[in-house]
Amino acid sequence: MSLAIALDGPAGAGKSTIARRAAKELNFIYVDTGALYRAIGLAASRSDIEPAESEDVSSLLANITVELKFNDKGEQIVLLNGEDVSGLIRTPEASMMASKISAVPSVREFLLDLQRDIAYKNNVIMDGRDIGTVVLPGADVKIFLTASPDARASRRYKELCDKGMDVKYEDILNDVITRDYNDSHRDVSPLKPAEGCITVDTTELDFEQSVNKIISVIKERI
Numbered sequence: 001m002s003l004a005i006a007l008d009g010p011a012g013a014g015k016s017t018i019a020r021r022a023a024k025e026l027n028f029i030y031v032d033t034g035a036l037y038r039a040i041g042l043a044a045s046r047s048d049i050e051p052a053e054s055e056d057v058s059s060l061l062a063n064i065t066v067e068l069k070f071n072d073k074g075e076q077i078v079l080l081n082g083e084d085v086s087g088l089i090r091t092p093e094a095s096m097m098a099s100k101i102s103a104v105p106s107v108r109e110f111l112l113d114l115q116r117d118i119a120y121k122n123n124v125i126m127d128g129r130d131i132g133t134v135v136l137p138g139a140d141v142k143i144f145l146t147a148s149p150d151a152r153a154s155r156r157y158k159e160l161c162d163k164g165m166d167v168k169y170e171d172i173l174n175d176v177i178t179r180d181y182n183d184s185h186r187d188v189s190p191l192k193p194a195e196g197c198i199t200v201d202t203t204e205l206d207f208e209q210s211v212n213k214i215i216s217v218i219k220e221r222i
C-alpha cells in the first residue's frame with residue numbers, strides 16, 4: 001500500500017519548495033500537479049486557443065499527450081507531446097494561462113487518472129489545489145498550506161528576480177490576487193481546504209521552519 005500526502009493551497013504559499021524538501025527527507029516522490037495544467041496552458045497558447053472556448057479546448061485535448069516522468073534524482077519532468085517543457089511553463093504568462101485553463105472541466109477530467117495513477121504506484125507528496133478534495137480524498141494526510149498575499153507575492157518576486165527575469169512587484173501581487181480569485185471561485189474543483197485537513201500558515205515562518213512544520217505534521221500522522 002502506498003502512502004499519499006495531499007498538499008493544497010494558493011499560489012506562492014511555498015508548496016513546491018517545501019514539498020520537494022519534505023519528500024526528499026521522507027523518501028517520497030514529490031508530484032507538482034500545477035505543471036500539468038501549465039503544460040496544457042502552453043499547448044493552448046501555442047495553438048491560439050482561448051480557455052473560454054470549451055469546444056476548442058476539448059479538441060486540443062484529443063490531440064495532445066501530457067506525461068510526468070521522474071529522473072534518477074527524483075525530479076519531475078513534464079512532457080507535452082513528448083517534448084520536455086519543464087522550463088517553458090515557468091513564466092508569469094504560463095501561470096496565468098494555467099489558472100484560466102484549469103477552470104475548464106474537460107481539462108480537470110483529462111488529468112484526473114494520470115494523477116491518481118502516480119499516487120497509486122508511489123509514496124507521494126502531491127501538491128495542487130484539489131488534491132485533498134477531489135484527486136485523493138482518501139489521502140493519509142491532507143495539508144492546506146497558506147500565507148498572506150503579500151508574503152506570497154514577495155517570495156515569487158524574489159524567485160523570478162533571482163532567475164534574472166524583469167518583473168514588477170505590483171504585477172506579481174496583482175497576479176497572486178487574480179489567481180487566488182480564479183482558483184477559488186471556479187465552478188469545478190475550486191481551491192478550498194479539504195475536510196479533515198491541517199492548515200499550516202507560513203506567513204511568519206522561514207523556509208526551514210516551514211519544512212520542519214510540514215514534516216512534523218506528516219510524521220505525527222503516518
Ligand code: DC
Pocket residue numbers: 011012033034035037038095098099100102103127128129130131179183
Ligand atoms: O501550482 P501552480 O502555480 O503551478 O499551478 C498553476 C495553475 O494550475 C494554478 O493557477 C491553478 C491550477 N491548478 C489547479 O487548478 N489544480 C491543481 N491541482 C494544480 C494547479
